[in-house]
Amino acid sequence: MIKVFVSLLTFVLTAILLLGCSGSSNNKGNDGSKIMPKNRIHWESISSDFNPSIVDTSFKTAGLEQINIDIFNFTDDVEVVYSDELHQDEGGLRLYKVWKKSASWGYINNQFKGKALNLDGYGSYACSIHVVNGKITNLEGGCYVRVQIFLPKGKEIEVYNVGQLITKRFFPEDVQTFLARLDHASFDNEKLKEIEIFLNSYKETEKTPVFLAKELGLAIHTVLGSDLKFKVLEQLHVYVKDRDNLKKIIEDEFDFFAQEKAKKIVGI
Numbered sequence: 001m002i003k004v005f006v007s008l009l010t011f012v013l014t015a016i017l018l019l020g021c022s023g024s025s026n027n028k029g030n031d032g033s034k035i036m037p038k039n040r041i042h043w044e045s046i047s048s049d050f051n052p053s054i055v056d057t058s059f060k061t062a063g064l065e066q067i068n069i070d071i072f073n074f075t076d077d078v079e080v081v082y083s084d085e086l087h088q089d090e091g092g093l094r095l096y097k098v099w100k101k102s103a104s105w106g107y108i109n110n111q112f113k114g115k116a117l118n119l120d121g122y123g124s125y126a127c128s129i130h131v132v133n134g135k136i137t138n139l140e141g142g143c144y145v146r147v148q149i150f151l152p153k154g155k156e157i158e159v160y161n162v163g164q165l166i167t168k169r170f171f172p173e174d175v176q177t178f179l180a181r182l183d184h185a186s187f188d189n190e191k192l193k194e195i196e197i198f199l200n201s202y203k204e205t206e207k208t209p210v211f212l213a214k215e216l217g218l219a220i221h222t223v224l225g226s227d228l229k230f231k232v233l234e235q236l237h238v239y240v241k242d243r244d245n246l247k248k249i250i251e252d253e254f255d256f257f258a259q260e261k262a263k264k265i266v267g268i
Helices: 008-019 175-184 188-204 215-220 226-240 243-253 256-266
Strands: 023-025 051-060 068-069 078-083 089-100 107-113 117-122 126-131 135-152 160-162
Touching: 023 226, 068 135, 089 175, 117 188, 135 160, 175 215, 188 226, 215 243, 226 243, 243 256
Parallel strands: 068 117, 068 160, 078 135
Antiparallel strands: 023 078, 051 089, 089 135, 107 117, 126 135
């Protein structure tokens, strides 16, 4: 269970923030310089009228491969900071908050699910904010304005914010997750995009996917029309390990007049 920092970790994260010498953001330019989020608010210049505050919580990272963040759909300024000051099994969440008149923050629900940690906002949250050139010009309610995840330097955990990967990819997408996402996609372009994402996850991690023929059959079955079925077959058949079963899959998933072309694609 996530707990408020009451240990040495509080000091460590505070030192990282204030000194800026032990942590490094995941956002880097081609020259190695740090890229600031385009919507970053100048924290040090925030007026006391807006009641700026920082809340730190900690969590364990042992066994984690993924962190999923969705704090009331906040995307303006979310980053991962790596530190060589943190123990390999420790991580932290830092929330930057401002408010005026009144505030309703909701709650941050943390749930460990297998090898993933989900950090979700729920409850009542009301924020109205206007920012110009990094400065707050108008505020009503309570608003999160920056979210940071602190991880040990070298820790291979993928961090997603509102479904978007914001770190380097460390693990390829497993076949069952891919098939579920492919089935969930509604339109042809979305399905082709899911295939691209799946294959790129292996390219980025320098690994090769492995399919069973029946899993390829499930992928083909999610699409309609021979043209799209051919595209799915072309992109995925090379990763099937039990190729003796490809003939049956083609006969099950393609109509009679399309089967000859499908067999030529896979070389049978």
